[in-house]
Amino acid sequence: LLRAVIFDVDGTLADTEAEGHRVAFNEAFKTWGLPVYWDVAEYGRWLGVPGGKERIAAYWRAHPELPPISESEIRALHEFKTRLYHEMVDQGAILLRPGIVPLLHSLSEHGIRVAIATTTARPNVEHLLEATIGPAGTHPFDVIVAGDEVPQKKPAPDVYWEALRQLDLTPAEAVAVEDSEPGYQAAVGATLATVVVTNAYSEGRPFPLACRILDNFMNARVLDQPDHEPISQ
Numbered sequence: 001l002l003r004a005v006i007f008d009v010d011g012t013l014a015d016t017e018a019e020g021h022r023v024a025f026n027e028a029f030k031t032w033g034l035p036v037y038w039d040v041a042e043y044g045r046w047l048g049v050p051g052g053k054e055r056i057a058a059y060w061r062a063h064p065e066l067p068p069i070s071e072s073e074i075r076a077l078h079e080f081k082t083r084l085y086h087e088m089v090d091q092g093a094i095l096l097r098p099g100i101v102p103l104l105h106s107l108s109e110h111g112i113r114v115a116i117a118t119t120t121a122r123p124n125v126e127h128l129l130e131a132t133i134g135p136a137g138t139h140p141f142d143v144i145v146a147g148d149e150v151p152q153k154k155p156a157p158d159v160y161w162e163a164l165r166q167l168d169l170t171p172a173e174a175v176a177v178e179d180s181e182p183g184y185q186a187a188v189g190a191t192l193a194t195v196v197v198t199n200a201y202s203e204g205r206p207f208p209l210a211c212r213i214l215d216n217f218m219n220a221r222v223l224d225q226p227d228h229e230p231i232s233q
C-alpha cells in the first residue's frame, strides 16, 4: 500500500536552478572577482554534478587555467552563494511548480504522507517552503532529509534510504518524485518506484526505469493503486 511520496526539491517542487541557484553562483563568482560565468546551457552541463560545493570543485578541476581554489575557500564561496540564494527565495523569486499545491492537498486527503529527499542544504528547503507555503509548522512535509546529512549525496541512494528510515517505511510503501538523472538514479538505487517529472534541463532524456514520466504536475493526482503508479495524468 502506498503510504508516502518522497519529493526532490530542486527542479521538482520548484524550478530553482536556472533562475535561482545559477544566478546566485554567478553573483558569488562576480563578488569574489572570479572569472567564471555560467550561462543557462553551461550550468545545465554542470548540473550532472549534484551539490553546489561539489559542482564548483568539479568545474575548477576541469579548468586548470583558473586561479586555484582551496576546499575552505569553496566552502566560504558556497556559504556566500547560499546567502544570496536565500535573499532571492525570501523575496519570492522562486515559486512552486504549477500543480504542486493541489497535489500535496490531494495526497494528504488520501492519508498519504509527504517527505523530502534533497541534495541541497536544509536551510534552502526551509526558506523555500516558508516563502511559498508559509512559516515553519504550516507545510505538510513529515520528514526532510538534506544532502549534507547523509554520507553520500545523489546519485547515491543514501538520502532516500534515510528518508525511508525516518518515515519508518519500506521502499515498497513509497514513491519518489524526481526531475533529473542523478535524482532518478538515487531513487531507483533505493529501489523506489520513481515518477520523473521533467523540466527544461531533463526534458527528452531517457529514464528507462521510471514508473511514469510526466512533463508537469498540472493533472497529477493520486490513484492509490497497489501497482505503484499513484500519480497519473
Ligand code: XBP
Pocket (backbone or CB within 6 Å): 008, 009, 010, 011, 012, 017, 021, 049, 050, 051, 052, 053, 117, 118, 119, 120, 121, 124, 154, 180, 182, 183
Ligand atoms: C540539486 C543540486 C543542488 C543545487 C544547488 O540536486 O544538485 O546542488 O543545484 O544547491 P537535486 P546547493 O535536485 O537532485 O537534489 O548549492 O545547496 O548544493
Ligand code: MG
Pocket (backbone or CB within 6 Å): 008, 009, 010, 011, 012, 178, 179, 180, 183
Ligand atoms: Mg532535482
